Amino acid sequence: MIDTVETFANDLQLSYVVERAISFDYDKLQPLWSVPVQWKITLRRRAGYGSTHGIYLHPGLQITTKKDLIETFLHEVGHAMEGFIYGRYGHSYNWVEQMIRLGQVPKRTHSIMSCMTKYIAQTTPVDIQKFIGSS
């Protein structure tokens, strides 16, 4: 079964954060819950990518900190949100607004070493549970 923003946020105990962000523009943002979330090794030097069609996270996030995983996930959720509301993507105020709604600092880039390599096995299992309770 493929993850969605709903299941992924739930596993990371972020459901309330997303629910609150969606509440600012519920009619446009309600579909956010069913946006698929997938690990994608071919992101190479990017930690994530997000749109209304999907959120892609580098598998290196599975071996970094919970903070990096959460910040990257919410950064990409912000892109999906701006897509639903404005139909465009970037790091302009459209995206900054969504980051504020998500309670995040609108940082444009992350430097996560574990996401700088493409040599992580593509079959690395998704193991979110290990992040729960750590920080």
Ligand SMILES: [Zn+2]
């Ligand atoms: Zn971005």
